[in-house]
Amino acid sequence: xxxxxxxxxxxxxxxxxxGHVQALEGVSLDLKAGELLSVLGPSGCGKTTLLNIVAGxxxxxxxxxxxxxxxxxxxxxxxxxxxxxxxxxxxxxxRDNVSFxxxxxxxxxxxxxxxxxxxLEIVGLQDFKEKMVYELSGGMQQRVAxxxxxANDPDVILMDEPLGALDALTREKMQSLVLKLxxxxxxxxxxxxxxVEEALLLGERLIVMAPRPGRIHKxxxxxxxxxxxxxxxxxxxxxxxxxxxxxEILNMIWDMEEEIMGTxxxxx
Amino acid sequence: xxxxxxxxxxxxxxxxxxxxxxxxxxxNGQVVGDTFNPPEGCNVxxxxxxxxxxxxxxxxxxxxxxxxxxxKAISAIPALVIYVLxxxxxxxxxxxxxxxxxxxxxxxSLKTVTFGDESAVRSDFPASIISIVLLFVLWGTxxxxxxxxxxxxxxxxxxxxxxxxxxxxxxxxxxxxxxxxVNVVEAGVAPEEVVFDPGEGLALNDGVEITVYGSELVxxxxxxxxxxxxxxxxxxxxxxxxxxxxxxxxxxxxxxxSFDVGFARVTPNHRGSLNIIPEQGWQMQPLYLPAPEVxxxxxxxxAKYGYQNVYLSVHLGFSLFRVIVGFVLGAAVGIPLGYAxxxxxxxxxxxxxxxxxxxxxxxxxxxxxxIIWFGIFEVGKIFLLFLAALWIMAIAxxxxxxxxxxxxxxxAYSLGASRWxxxxxxxxxxxxxxxxxxxxxxxxVCWGTVVAAELVAATEGIGKMITVASKFQNTDIILMGVxxxxxxxxxxxxLMRLAERRxxxxxxxx
Numbered sequence: 001x002x003x004x005x006x007x008x009x010x011x012x013x014x015x016x017x018x019g020h021v022q023a024l025e026g027v028s029l030d031l032k033a034g035e036l037l038s039v040l041g042p043s044g045c046g047k048t049t050l051l052n053i054v055a056g057x058x059x060x061x062x063x064x065x066x067x068x069x070x071x072x073x074x075x076x077x078x079x080x081x082x083x084x085x086x087x088x089x090x091x092x093x094x095r096d097n098v099s100f101x102x103x104x105x106x107x108x109x110x111x112x113x114x115x116x117x118x119x120l121e122i123v124g125l126q127d128f129k130e131k132m133v134y135e136l137s138g139g140m141q142q143r144v145a146x147x148x149x150x151a152n153d154p155d156v157i158l159m160d161e162p163l164g165a166l167d168a169l170t171r172e173k174m175q176s177l178v179l180k181l182x183x184x185x186x187x188x189x190x191x192x193x194x195x196v197e198e199a200l201l202l203g204e205r206l207i208v209m210a211p212r213p214g215r216i217h218k219x220x221x222x223x224x225x226x227x228x229x230x231x232x233x234x235x236x237x238x239x240x241x242x243x244x245x246x247x248e249i250l251n252m253i254w255d256m257e258e259e260i261m262g263t264x265x266x267x268x
Numbered sequence: 269x270x271x272x273x274x275x276x277x278x279x280x281x282x283x284x285x286x287x288x289x290x291x292x293x294x295x296n297g298q299v300v301g302d303t304f305n306p307p308e309g310c311n312v313x314x315x316x317x318x319x320x321x322x323x324x325x326x327x328x329x330x331x332x333x334x335x336x337x338x339x340k341a342i343s344a345i346p347a348l349v350i351y352v353l354x355x356x357x358x359x360x361x362x363x364x365x366x367x368x369x370x371x372x373x374x375x376x377s378l379k380t381v382t383f384g385d386e387s388a389v390r391s392d393f394p395a396s397i398i399s400i401v402l403l404f405v406l407w408g409t410x411x412x413x414x415x416x417x418x419x420x421x422x423x424x425x426x427x428x429x430x431x432x433x434x435x436x437x438x439x440x441x442x443x444x445x446x447x448x449x450v451n452v453v454e455a456g457v458a459p460e461e462v463v464f465d466p467g468e469g470l471a472l473n474d475g476v477e478i479t480v481y482g483s484e485l486v487x488x489x490x491x492x493x494x495x496x497x498x499x500x501x502x503x504x505x506x507x508x509x510x511x512x513x514x515x516x517x518x519x520x521x522x523x524x525x526s527f528d529v530g531f532a533r534v535t536p537n538h539r540g541s542l543n544i545i546p547e548q549g550w551q552m553q554p555l556y557l558p559a560p561e562v563x564x565x566x567x568x569x570x571a572k573y574g575y576q577n578v579y580l581s582v583h584l585g586f587s588l589f590r591v592i593v594g595f596v597l598g599a600a601v602g603i604p605l606g607y608a609x610x611x612x613x614x615x616x617x618x619x620x621x622x623x624x625x626x627x628x629x630x631x632x633x634x635x636x637x638x639i640i641w642f643g644i645f646e647v648g649k650i651f652l653l654f655l656a657a658l659w660i661m662a663i664a665x666x667x668x669x670x671x672x673x674x675x676x677x678x679x680a681y682s683l684g685a686s687r688w689x690x691x692x693x694x695x696x697x698x699x700x701x702x703x704x705x706x707x708x709x710x711x712x713v714c715w716g717t718v719v720a721a722e723l724v725a726a727t728e729g730i731g732k733m734i735t736v737a738s739k740f741q742n743t744d745i746i747l748m749g750v751x752x753x754x755x756x757x758x759x760x761x762x763l764m765r766l767a768e769r770r771x772x773x774x775x776x777x778x
Binding site: 090154 | 698
């Protein structure tokens with residue numbers, strides 16, 4: 001079968017002081033090829049742990065992870081990653097950053113250069129190919145990161161708060177870009193975010209996770225991502241379902257945060 | 269053979285211990301350690317007890333030393349204050365001129381907060397220029413340099429011919445006057461014979477030649493009729509009479525008078541001769557500090573003809589050769605070692621104690637060992653520089669390799685890179701800025717070490733040149749060597765900075 005299947009995933013690790021942390025418990029999720037899933041949750045709910053396990057940077061302690069019929073055992077070019085910041089190689093030009101994957105795979109320059117230039121054009125950086133990445137603004141750097149990931153043609157793209165460090169205006173433009181890339185390339189995307197609005201606008205599916213142990217609290221299927229493709233995202237926000245859903249999720253997360261703060265207060 | 273015994277003992281028991289010790293002394297004066305039985309209440313101190321006792325009693329000596337140092341330091345304060353005042357005076361003068369000449373509309377001059385705004389603090393280029401020029405001016409002022417107009421010179425020592433008179437009184441009370449002609453000449457200049465008229469009478473005139481900064485004892489009576497042996501003695505200098513008991517010079521209340529005769533200080537000594545010390549002025553003796561142009565001429569001369577049969581270029585070339593070879597070897601071993609330590613727990617655990625132990629050991633402390641092991645030739649010195657560079661480069665490479673952001677490594681893995689590719693394309697480039705910083709430090713340390721190593725043992729090298737010059741008191745060559753060392757060290761650092769800017773332009777921008 002194609003797509004990503006997560007079955008009863010759990011993650012438990014021991015602390016040096018003898019205690020243990022149940023970071024994830026019983027997380028099950030099926031993601032068809034081409035779906036865009038956004039993941040929300042209060043801090044400490046295991047979002048990043050989940051993403052790191054899917055990326056192969058961490059080994060789970062229970063459950064199974066399958067991608068396109070085979071088990072995930074470590075990092076691989078089939079699962080690309082976009083980080084919040086600081087993951088670009090500042091000793092390389094924009095073009096060298098984007099062509100990093102194909103170059104490492106030993107592909108011929110003629111075979112990948114066309115695609116790299118095309119991707120740079122899609123993300124609007126065709127005039128900055130020869131620049132060094134540290135000469136670019138934060139938003140431009142994240143576009144390089146997106147292009148670099150796509151140039152490797154992964155099956156799944158994992159995004160760990162890719163727009164979290166950007167200012168509000170740039171962020172809105174980048175959200176449109178993510179939607180556009182998603183539609184054009186048909187990639188499966190998992191997007192972790194702190195912003196409820198971003199999760200609503202970009203997520204075709206949305207899961208809200210709860211902490212202690214980290215688990216899926218509620219799942220939504222949303223129409224906004226499809227509406228947002230090629231459209232003004234501000235128009236999408238005027239949809240009658242948008243505001244109530246946002247409030248519902250916000251309240252949910254708010255309650256969880258309160259609970260955490262409450263218990264933390266008792267412990268202290 | 270000699271044996272030393274340190275005792276821990278009460279005062280009362282000490283006498284007994286000495287008796288025992290004497291009993292254990294064999295007739296020829298040697299103490300046989302085995303037969304010495306300390307009396308009850310006495311112990312032979314262990315090495316550690318001796319060490320800690322001696323260490324605890326060190327305080328008194330050190331207190332004296334700190335007093336000496338403190339006195340010196342305090343005596344330097346006026347000079348420091350004057351220097352700071354000169355700096356401030358130059359600053360205000362420069363600012364006044366500048367504000368007069370430039371408009372006040374650029375952004376920086378509109379800033380009202382500059383004190384504490386570290387982004388506004390930059391090295392002021394004119395200040396650097398003035399500071400260096402002032403150094404040379406001070407140097408010239410204190411040495412009477414020909415490069416400076418003479419009104420900027422401090423008073424020079426007296427040179428030339430002058431005279432003073434003395435009055436001698438014979439045992440029978442007859443008096444006679446005579447003149448002493450003094451010719452003070454520059455060092456190394458063939459002195460002109462002092463021409464004078466011997467005059468006539470019971471005392472005849474004398475002539476004496478003195479090298480500048482020197483002094484001379486005049487036996488005025490060698491040509492006089494009135495002789496010291498006959499009870500004659502001097503009673504006045506330049507007509508100024510004095511009362512001095514020549515036969516009782518040990519009495520501290522009976523101090524010998526001293527006369528300022530204008531160009532010199534004349535002091536009769538207890539034997540009745542006259543000690544003449546010509547006026548030394550305020551300038552530094554060339555032995556202590558030669559004038560800048562003297563150093564420059566020396567430089568030209570040695571650059572042309574060499575020093576002690578070795579050309580200056582050879583001295584410099586050998587020093588540079590040692591530094592470069594030592595540094596390259598140190599980097600060639602230190603960088604891979606640092607990477608291994610930065611990337612593997614096992615290697616880090618293995619080498620951490622060694623590196624952390626060796627790092628604070630100054631290479632100079634190893635010179636005796638290195639000479640014993642490798643001899644005084646190139647291998648030994650290069651080994652020393654290798655060690656100096658090794659630890660610095662290892663630590664720089666270690667922190668560079670372990671300082672790579674994990675997101676970069678994760679990103680590279682997700683892009684399909686292998687371990688080797690990550691090392692080659694991520695970890696190594698990411699560590700280059702740190703390695704360059706380390707290389708700059710290592711080069712500086714190597715340059716300092718090579719000079720010191722050559723001071724100890726070498727046949728060529730800038731340090732060697734200085735050692736040889738110091739044996740002949742060629743202060744100008746020592747000074748020239750110091751300036752060359754400073755300039756070359758500075759030049760090396762500038763080159764490294766240039767290379768850094770070219771090769772790792774992303775430094776500090778990650």
